[in-house]
Amino acid sequence: GAVVSQHPSWVICKSGTSVKIECRSLDFQATTMFWYRQFPKQSLMLMATSNEGSKATYEQGVEKDKFLINHASLTLSTLTVTSAHPEDSSFYICSARGFDVVPYNSPLHFGNGTRLTVT
Amino acid sequence: TQLLKQSPQFLSIQEGENLTVYCNSSSVFSSLQWYRQEPGEGPVLLVTVVTGGEVKKLKRLTFQFGDARKDSSLHITAAQPGDTGLYLCAGGNSGYALNFGKGTSLLVTP
Numbered sequence: 266g267a268v269v270s271q272h273p274s275w276v277i278c279k280s281g282t283s284v285k286i287e288c289r290s291l292d293f294q295a296t297t298m299f300w301y302r303q304f305p306k307q308s309l310m311l312m313a314t315s316n317e318g319s320k321a322t323y324e325q326g327v328e329k330d331k332f333l334i335n336h337a338s339l340t341l342s343t344l345t346v347t348s349a350h351p352e353d354s355s356f357y358i359c360s361a362r363g364f365d366v367v368p369y370n371s372p373l374h375f376g377n378g379t380r381l382t383v384t
Numbered sequence: 385t386q387l388l389k390q391s392p393q394f395l396s397i398q399e400g401e402n403l404t405v406y407c408n409s410s411s412v413f414s415s416l417q418w419y420r421q422e423p424g425e426g427p428v429l430l431v432t433v434v435t436g437g438e439v440k441k442l443k444r445l446t447f448q449f450g451d452a453r454k455d456s457s458l459h460i461t462a463a464q465p466g467d468t469g470l471y472l473c474a475g476g477n478s479g480y481a482l483n484f485g486k487g488t489s490l491l492v493t494p
Contacts, residue, residue: 375427
């Protein structure tokens, strides 16, 4: 099945620094990738939709200058948390959907997530 | 944003019991997907339902999509400790992103 690889699995950084998270589709091309954020025992909240070769679309309330998304190729999207603060500590999960003639029926393939802790 | 409400939010049962998790919305979805997530990992797709009234079975799990395509249920028969996890429903429509419910956290004790 389709595999999405996310790196790193966990990261601890100091407040004020930036952290980059990579999301790769290993065996399929993903024109669209999604970045979610999940707090403990809560559901996934969509942060932004990453489109290859164009600017990402951010959900309401998500600061685009703080959460920089780059989707430079059909297999790689990156999320950079800039000037991280303790409140940015969370579980970040990326997902990708391959091409399908019926896009809304296509399941999302998820990475294993990145646990970010900002001290 | 089309909201999906899941119930119950938390469920703790003993091994061998049956349970049902519900996913409801006031909006119609073209498809609905169920995922299972374990701590520290990404969600894993269990099933996709697209037709109103559709019933799909996956071993001890039975999924149903409501006739009006606004709701769905997940029934687990003879639950096992390995079924423990967070169960998420997600609705898809004309857009690409899925809207997720808040999830049902299931704990099955031996």
